[in-house]
Amino acid sequence: MSGGVTSFTVPRHALLDHRMAELRDATTPPAAFRRLLAEIGAILTVAATADLPATSRAVTTPLETIQHPVLAVAEPALVAILRAGLGLLEGAQRIMPAAPIGHIGMARNEHTLQPMEYMLRLPPDAAERGVILLDPMLATGGSAAAACTRLKQAGITSIRLLVVVAAPEGVATMAAAHPDVPVWAAALDRGLNAQGFIMPGLGDAGDRCFGTE
Numbered sequence: 001m002s003g004g005v006t007s008f009t010v011p012r013h014a015l016l017d018h019r020m021a022e023l024r025d026a027t028t029p030p031a032a033f034r035r036l037l038a039e040i041g042a043i044l045t046v047a048a049t050a051d052l053p054a055t056s057r058a059v060t061t062p063l064e065t066i067q068h069p070v071l072a073v074a075e076p077a078l079v080a081i082l083r084a085g086l087g088l089l090e091g092a093q094r095i096m097p098a099a100p101i102g103h104i105g106m107a108r109n110e111h112t113l114q115p116m117e118y119m120l121r122l123p124p125d126a127a128e129r130g131v132i133l134l135d136p137m138l139a140t141g142g143s144a145a146a147a148c149t150r151l152k153q154a155g156i157t158s159i160r161l162l163v164v165v166a167a168p169e170g171v172a173t174m175a176a177a178h179p180d181v182p183v184w185a186a187a188l189d190r191g192l193n194a195q196g197f198i199m200p201g202l203g204d205a206g207d208r209c210f211g212t213e
């Protein structure tokens with residue numbers, strides 16, 4: 001990895017591995033694929049938010065009053081990279097239902113593999129809250145890196161990136177371009193093929209989510 005250091009975490013969990021096997025399976029239809037993405041998104045969100053700053057407050061149970069840990073900050077905003085990030089977003093929202101939502105449209109050119117931004121809508125308090133950025137695939141890393149650049153241009157300095165499948169090339173791109181952005185992935189795969197697909201991967205997450213080609 002050139003240029004910088006980034007925190008890259010693959011949480012080890014039997015339920016996560018089990019869902020990844022189903023998600024990768026080429027015979028899994030779109031409805032099951034979306035459900036699995038949401039469940040994986042929920043598991044990754046739990047892992048990626050474990051270190052949110054905490055304080056304590058008095059809580060009175062039916063029996064006594066205790067000091068109990070609670071969040072010291074507002075929950076981060078959730079920002080999905082379209083389209084496939086929508087699948088992860090659904091799961092992340094189950095864990096943080098009150099978190100504000102943003103969308104960033106990124107389409108990767110199939111030939112040049114360069115990302116093109118086609119929309120950006122962010123919650124007004126995203127800079128104060130920080131952002132959890134969601135995209136199932138970290139292939140070349142171009143889309144995620146461009147999305148992080150746009151978020152930083154919007155004044156957002158705290159970004160956590162959640163992906164399902166990461167290629168070493170994408171992790172290296174993030175380390176070089178955004179070493180301050182920690183990354184969580186459900187799996188680190190072998191690498192990219194000549195067409196820029198992650199191997200063994202799971203195919204095109206957007207197409208498998210929405211049944212397109």
Ligand code: PRP
Pocket residue numbers: 081082083084085106107108109113115135136137138139140141142143144170196204205206207
């Ligand atoms: C895919 C994927 C990522 C991106 C990864 O999206 O969901 O956003 O490509 O590739 P990269 O790391 O090389 O940039 P795509 O552009 O196909 O859009 P879609 O989600 O609408 O299908």
